[in-house]
Amino acid sequence: MxxxxxxxxxxxxxxxxxxxxxSEPNYFEAEKKLFAEYGINNFDFEMKKKYVGKSTKDTLTDYKKNYSIEESVETLTKKMNKYYLDIAKNNTxxxxxxxxxxxxxxxxxxxxxxxxxxxxxxxxxxxxxxxxxxxxxxxxxxxxxxxxxxxxxxxxxxxxxxxxxxxxxxxxxxxxxxxxxxxxxxxxxxxxxxxxxxxxxxxxxxxxxxxxxxxxxxxxxxxxxxxxxxxxx
Incomplete structure (x- = not known):
């Protein structure tokens, strides 16, 4: 301007x-649960920080690539949304x-x-x-x-x-x-x-x-x- x-x-x-x-702490907990499904247990909040502000789709696309996850982004989104809402219902x-x-x-x-x-x-x-x-x-x-x-x-x-x-x-x-x-x-x-x-x-x-x-x-x-x-x- x-x-x-x-x-x-x-x-x-x-x-x-x-x-x-x-909501960021809730997303972090949801993402940890999602990663645990695929045997990934080293995800920490410092790693989460660089994705704050990015869309769910872009974030999960990066996660899929970086951690060699075979599931589709659509499937990962459904799983993470469920984890997130289970947490967020009582913690928003x-x-x-x-x-x-x-x-x-x-x-x-x-x-x-x-x-x-x-x-x-x-x-x-x-x-x-x-x-x-x-x-x-x-x-x-x-x-x-x-x-x-x-x-x-x-x-x-x-x-x-x-x-x-x-x-x-x-x-x-x-x-x-x-x-x-x-x-x-x-x-x-x-x-x-x-x-x-x-x-x-x-x-x-x-x-x-x-x-x-x-x-x-x-x-x-x-x-x-x-x-x-x-x-x-």
């Missing part, structure tokens, strides 16, 4: 995992300030979308479990587009379904891949890194607002004030 007049924000697009809900935590932000946006008639790398089955179930479904005008999985993050496809499709130009959309993201996708879509982006160890990935510096300390530094009221005034700067 350099050298271009800033546009008012008319819609907000949320990532799901690590942004709205603290919504970040409180994110719920407040959703409520603020809803009260002020902003259109909202959820655009996630998780499968549609996971998105629907998590929104049902958490009671967040009614906040969103559009929900979209990377399964529905050609390329997952960091490609902009899922965000551009969300904007299209919302009926809002990309330059009038704000994305909230916790991963470097998601930030890249948002900026590749020419959208505003608030980056809230899930992993805050320094140095942060360079991609985070592309964001319009970077909260280096992650979700603990996110304030619904401050974020709302910032987005209402960004086009006036």
């Amino acid at each position: 350099t050298n271009v007049k800033k546009q008012a924000i008319k819609a907000v697009i949320f990532d799901l995992d690590g942004t709205l809900v603290d 935590v919504i970040f409180p300030e994110m719920r407040k932000f959703l409520e603020l946006l809803k009260a002020n008639n902003y259109r909202m979308a959820l655009a996630s790398g998780s499968s549609s089955e996971i998105i629907d179930e998590i929104l049902f479990i958490t009671g967040l479904k009614d906040f969103f005008d559009v929900t979209l999985s990377s399964e529905s587009v050609r390329k997952g993050k960091p490609a902009p496809d899922v965000f551009l499709e969300a904007a299209k379904l919302l009926g809002i130009p990309p330059e009038n959309c704000l994305v909230l993201e916790d991963s470097n891949y998601g930030v890249e996708a948002a900026k590749n879509a020419s959208m505003y982006c608030i980056a809230i890194p899930y992993f805050t160890e320094k140095p942060l990935a360079q991609s985070f510096l592309m964001s319009d607002l970077l909260l280096k300390d992650g979700i603990k530094s996110f304030s619904a009221e401050k974020a709302f004030k910032w987005m209402r005034n960004i086009h006036k700067e």
Whole structure:
């Protein structure tokens, strides 16, 4: 958006995992169970970290190749989704300030979308479990587009379904891949890194607002004030 007049924000697009809900530990446990089926017992959280923000399909495609798993990606997805939902049904935590932000946006008639790398089955179930479904005008999985993050496809499709130009959309993201996708879509982006160890990935510096300390530094009221005034700067 350099050298271009800033546009008012008319819609907000949320990532799901690590942004709205603290789901990464649940995914890690599900992936460990999946790997155990194939005799792989050395998968640890450090290995998991580099896939945070990637779509389920892209992640499992890499796992299949790296660990020489013969099952199809489709079969692996079904198995992992089952493991994940068994865990998530009783262990999904919504970040409180994110719920407040959703409520603020809803009260002020902003259109909202959820655009996630998780499968549609996971998105629907998590929104049902958490009671967040009614906040969103559009929900979209990377399964529905050609390329997952960091490609902009899922965000551009969300904007299209919302009926809002990309330059009038704000994305909230916790991963470097998601930030890249948002900026590749020419959208505003608030980056809230899930992993805050320094140095942060360079991609985070592309964001319009970077909260280096992650979700603990996110304030619904401050974020709302910032987005209402960004086009006036």
